[in-house]
Structures are given as structure tokens and as C-alpha cells.
Amino acid sequence: MSDSFIKDPAARLDYTWDWTDWLAEVSDTISSATVAVPAGLTAVGAPVVDGGLVTQRVEGGDVDGAYRLVCQIITVGGLIDERKIDLTISER
Secondary structure, three states: OOEEEEEOOOOEEEEEEEOHHHHHHHOOOEEEEEEEOOOOEEEEEEEEEEOOEEEEEEEEOOOOOEEEEEEEEEEOOOOEEEEEEEEEEOOO
């Protein structure tokens, strides 16, 4: 399951993955995070890790386009997981 959002093509917005509950279940913390941003969108800066949250600022996209952002984390304990956010681009 992935979260879905509508984004205006001119908007520059932050998208956040919340790993807090999962990290508590496995008693671990985030060591590093990467966000794969597909062609047509632009990552503005690197992802920011704040506790159990990973945030990536994104801009661009073509009207009626559908894009998937993929966040992958590696924990201090060596676990690797990923989650997705789906964006649909629409004039708002």
C-alpha cells in the first residue's frame, strides 16, 4: 500500500514517510535514507531524516502524469525497507 497525493505541476512540496511505529516495533533507528524520484520530477536537495520521519522536497511533473516516489531506509541494526508515495499531477 502506498500513500497518494495530487500535486500541481508548479508546486514545490515536501513529502514525508513516517517510519516511527515500525521502528518502535523493531526497536531500531534510521541509519540512512534514499528517495528515488522518477524522471519528470525533480528532488530539491537530499532527503532529511528527523527521528522516524524521512522528508523529500519535490517539484515538477507533467499534467495528468502519474509518478511514484520510493523511500528506502537502512537501520542501525541492518534492516532495509522501502515505502512508496504516488503522485498524480493536476492543475489546482
